[in-house]
Amino acid sequence: MDLFLYMDRDTAxxxxxxxxxxxxxxxxxxxxxxxxxxxxxxxxxxxVLLHGAWGAVLSNLRRIRLVLAMIALFSLVIWSIVGxxxxxxxxxxxxxxxxxxxxxxxxxLMIIAGMVFLSTTKIEEISQGLVKLGLPYxxxxxxxxxxxxxxxxxxxxxxxxxxxxxxxxxLDAGSFLEKIRKHVPLVIPTLISVIRSTNVFxxxxxxxxxxxxxxxxNFLELRMKxxxxxxxxxxxxxxAVGLVAKFFPQALESWGAILP
Amino acid sequence: MERVRLRWLxxxxxxxxxxxxxxxxxxxxxxxxxxxxxESLPLLLLALWRGPRVGMAAGAxxxxxxxxxxxxxxxxxxxxxxxxxxxxxxxVAGFLSRPWWGGFxxxxxxxxxxxxxxxxxxxxxxxxxxxxxxxxxxxxxxxFTVPSLLLNLALAALLxxxxxxxxxxxx
Numbered sequence: 001m002d003l004f005l006y007m008d009r010d011t012a013x014x015x016x017x018x019x020x021x022x023x024x025x026x027x028x029x030x031x032x033x034x035x036x037x038x039x040x041x042x043x044x045x046x047x048v049l050l051h052g053a054w055g056a057v058l059s060n061l062r063r064i065r066l067v068l069a070m071i072a073l074f075s076l077v078i079w080s081i082v083g084x085x086x087x088x089x090x091x092x093x094x095x096x097x098x099x100x101x102x103x104x105x106x107x108x109l110m111i112i113a114g115m116v117f118l119s120t121t122k123i124e125e126i127s128q129g130l131v132k133l134g135l136p137y138x139x140x141x142x143x144x145x146x147x148x149x150x151x152x153x154x155x156x157x158x159x160x161x162x163x164x165x166x167x168x169x170x171l172d173a174g175s176f177l178e179k180i181r182k183h184v185p186l187v188i189p190t191l192i193s194v195i196r197s198t199n200v201f202x203x204x205x206x207x208x209x210x211x212x213x214x215x216x217x218n219f220l221e222l223r224m225k226x227x228x229x230x231x232x233x234x235x236x237x238x239x240a241v242g243l244v245a246k247f248f249p250q251a252l253e254s255w256g257a258i259l260p
Numbered sequence: 261m262e263r264v265r266l267r268w269l270x271x272x273x274x275x276x277x278x279x280x281x282x283x284x285x286x287x288x289x290x291x292x293x294x295x296x297x298x299e300s301l302p303l304l305l306l307a308l309w310r311g312p313r314v315g316m317a318a319g320a321x322x323x324x325x326x327x328x329x330x331x332x333x334x335x336x337x338x339x340x341x342x343x344x345x346x347x348x349x350x351x352v353a354g355f356l357s358r359p360w361w362g363g364f365x366x367x368x369x370x371x372x373x374x375x376x377x378x379x380x381x382x383x384x385x386x387x388x389x390x391x392x393x394x395x396x397x398x399x400x401x402x403x404f405t406v407p408s409l410l411l412n413l414a415l416a417a418l419l420x421x422x423x424x425x426x427x428x429x430x431x
Binding site: 029030033107110111114138139141142143145146147148149150152153154157180181183184187188191194195197198201202205206210211 | 263265266267269270271272273274276277278280281302317318321322324325328329331332333334335336339411414415418419
């Protein structure tokens with residue numbers, strides 16, 4: 001089973017510079033955070049899905065559908081109960097339902113935007129993009145290594161859990177404290193495996209002379225192209241319109257009066 | 261020295277990844293964000309083993325990763341306070357490595373303070389009428405950080421003899 005989200009396709013979105021894709025991600029996050037009503041969030045979600053469809057990576061939605069559904073359901077239920085506008089005697093309110101829907105849309109939107117970004121951008125491109133944006137190389141390296149290691153640790157712990165279960169470990173039986181105690185044979189081998197991997201990883205990096213020369217060369221050379229500049233212009237224009245609509249709605253109304 | 265720094269860098273990245281993995285195993289999720297998980301455990305252990313600087317850096321990376329992989333954000337500053345800021349504060353556990361549980365409490369207190377500030381500023385509107393936003397935020401955040409701390413302490417107490425043998429300082 002492939003635990004990485006990246007999908008190797010030859011599309012215009014894949015060919016974009018990682019800095020452009022980071023900007024698109026930040027703009028989608030900023031606009032999602034700026035609005036607290038469903039219509040603009042719906043438009044933004046449609047744009048993010050269009051971006052994903054252009055990159056031919058929407059099939060990855062199937063892999064995160066459970067997370068998206070759980071967040072939506074949880075948000076709807078919780079906010080319906082504890083949300084605003086509840087009148088006496090009622091267990092939930094219509095305002096709470098709408099608020100829950102808005103929070104679900106906002107959170108799911110940001111997760112889908114992140115999924116599209118990780119599905120269309122290689123980890124080494126993310127790392128290189130962050131360095132070009134001014135992040136210290138070591139910080140970018142730690143970040144990209146951590147992203148790369150998350151699926152590997154999940155796979156290792158799944159293998160260890162299967163191995164222990166095949167030896168008769170029953171995680172479902174017993175009281176709460178017994179269940180916690182039964183996790184020890186899972187946690188210790190996972191930790192040992194992780195610590196061992198840090199040894200191997202450090203030796204591999206050291207043997208390649210990591211960090212010994214301040215003048216670093218890169219296999220991957222990033223260069224902004226025409227498509228990148230167009231996308232950056234579009235993203236900035238979208239962010240500007242969104243922020244004006246949010247903070248100066250009267251400005252847009254006056255433009256609406258001028259336009260036919 | 262370069263060799264040591266390289267090893268710390270790799271350990272920080274690995275622990276941050278482990279913390280992200282553990283963050284998905286949620287025992288309870290709060291409505292305005294926050295959950296009872298074991299995500300703090302590897303970060304607290306790293307801070308005790310390698311000191312506050314490495315612990316805070318790994319915490320910040322872990323927080324950024326969790327933010328990127330679907331954080332609960334209503335404002336950019338709240339995002340920074342509740343993710344990279346709060347997780348970086350777990351690293352202060354490194355200032356109190358003996359007794360180990362004291363470090364756990366100090367690190368969790370650091371994280372708790374970040375959440376309380378964020379909660380009071382950005383989620384204060386949800387506080388019941390007439391009650392202080394700071395008290396509301398402290399109670400709300402204590403409702404998941406205290407059980408998380410107890411869970412981490414319980415698991416670390418069970419694992420401690422084996423973990424001490426794994427500790428880089430004793431090996």
